[in-house]
Amino acid sequence: MTILHVEDIVKKYGDFQAVKGISFAVEKGEIFGFLGPNGAGKSTTIKILCTLLSLTSGKAVLNGFDVSKETLKVRQSIGLVFQDYSLDDRLTAEENLYFHGMLYNVPRELLRERMEQVLKMVDLIERKDDQVRKFSGGMKRRLEIARGLLHHPKVLFLDEPTIGLDPQTRRAIWNHVINLRDEFGLTVFMTTHYMEEAEHCDRIAIIDHGEIVALDSPVSLKAQVGGDIITVKTNQNEEIAKLIQERYNLESKLEGEFLRLEVQDGSSFVPQIVADFPGAILSIHVHEPTLDDVFLKLTGRAIRDELISEADRAKQKVRSFRKGKR
C-alpha cells in the first residue's frame, strides 16, 4: 500500500528553485531516507509534506489526503521531528508531552498511559519532571522523538534526527525506530547526511540541488559503483600507481598517503597485488562501496566535503542571539 505519493513537486523561494520537480512513492511500513548535502532541499521537501510550506506546483498525497488541501487531516496523520529543536525548554518533559497530546486530541483516558509508555521507550521516565532546559542535546532529541510518536502517527518524519548525537544515542534512536516499524507498521521518512545511518533505510533517495539523482535500496545503490574499494599504502605511491596502471589497467587516485582504486573482486585482488609488488606494500584495506562512494560517483563530489556541523551552527546562533538581545 502506498502511503505517500509525491508527484513532480516544485518549490521556489522567490526566483530560487529549491526543489526542482521530484516524484516518488513510499510504501506503508517502509523506512525511506533522503540523503544529500547541505542545501539539497531535504528540509524543504519535508516541510511541504508536513503542510508547513506551500508548494509552487505538483501534488503530494499522504495517507490519502492532499497536503495542500486537507491540511488538518494530513497533520493528524503525521509525527514530526524537526531539524532544529522545537521543545518548550521552560516546561518539563511531561508537560511538553501533555501539551502535544492535547493538541492532537489524544483521548484523556489514554494520554497518561501513552506518555508513560513513550517516556519509558526513550528512557526518560526518571527525568519526566525536569524542565527541558536542563536536558542534554541527546535527551532533548529523544524526547522529541517520543513526542512525535505520542499520537500514533501513520508516518513519522525525522529531519536529521541524530545530528550532533553520540554514536550510542544514535544507535538507541535507530533501535526505537526500527522496533516501531516492526511492531506497528509505522512508516518513517527521514533525512540524513550520515552515510552509516542511511544504510538502515529500506530505500534511499539521493538528492542534490533539489533533484533526485538516484532512488533505490542501499544495496542496489552500492552495486552501481561496481566492485570493491581498495586503499593501499606503499613505500613509493607514485611509482606504484604507474605500475598498477600498466599491469592491471586500473586507474588509481592518490588520497593523502593512500592509493585508492576500484576493483571487481577485492578479496582475490589483494593476494595478487601483494605477490606482484613484494616488499612495497605497507598496508592494504578493502571495503565495499559506501553510499558516500555512490554519491561521489553520481555527482562528482563527496558529501563529506560539504558538511558543516549543523549542531555547531545552531548552538552558535542561540549563543549570539542570547548575548545580543537578552
Added chain:
Amino acid sequence: MNLFESIMKTIYVIWYRELIRFRREKSQWAGMVMQPTLYLVFVGTGIASAMAFRGLPDGVEIDYLTFVYPGIIGMSVLFTSMFSGISIIWDREFGFLKEILVAPVPRWAISVGKALGIATIVSFQAIVLLALSPLAGVPLTWKAALGILPICALIGFSIGCLGIAIAGRMESLHGFQLISNFLTMPMFFLSGAIFPLHTAPDWLQWLMKINPLTYGVDALRNVIYDGIPTALLMVQHSLAYNVTVLTLFGVVTATAAATAFNKTE
C-alpha cells in the same frame, strides 16, 4: 476527529502553558508589580505636589493620586498584555512555534488560547495592584474589587490580541518592540490615565476619544470610585457603554489575531 473537542483542548492547553510559563518566570512578577508601584508613588506623588487640579467639573473633589490610580492599573494591563506578544517571537526563534503550527488544529484557536492566557495573567496583576489602593486614598468596596477583574481581563484580551496580531507577523524582536512601543506609548498617554479628557484641547480630546484604552480606564474609574461619590463624577460614560466599546475593540483585534499565523510561504 471531533473538531469541537479538539478546538476546546487546544484553547485550554495553550492557556495552561501560558500560566505555567508565567508562574516560572519570577522576574516577570517583580516587574509587573514594581513598575506600577513606582509610577504611583514617585510620579503620582510628584505631580500631585507640584500641580493643582484645574477645571474640575462641579462637585468633584478628587486627589491626583486617586485620579491616577485607575490609570496606572490600566497602564500595567496595557503594557503586560501588549508585550506578552514577545513570547511568540521567542517561540519562533527557539523553534517551539513550529510544534504548535504543525498541530492538526485551526490556527485561530491558538490565538484565542494565548489571549485568554494573557487575560488571566493581567487579572492576577490587577489583584496585586488592589493592594496599592490605600496609597491612592481609595476605599475599596466589594463592587470595586470584583469589578476590576473582568474589566482588566477584557482589556488584557483585546490588547493581548493586538500584540499577537503584530508578533505573529514579525520575524524579529526588534521589529516587534518598535511597533508595539509606537502603539502603547500614545495609547497610554492619551487614555485619560494621567490627565483628564475634558481639560485637554479639542484636537487632543479627539485623539483620546478614538483611543480604545480611554474606555478601559473610564470603565476602571466607574468601578474603583464606587466608594467615593465625589470622585465618581469624573467618570465620562456609563459602565455599559465603556464595556461595549471595549468588546467591539476586542472583536476587531481578535479577528486580526486569528489570522496572525495563517500565512505559509
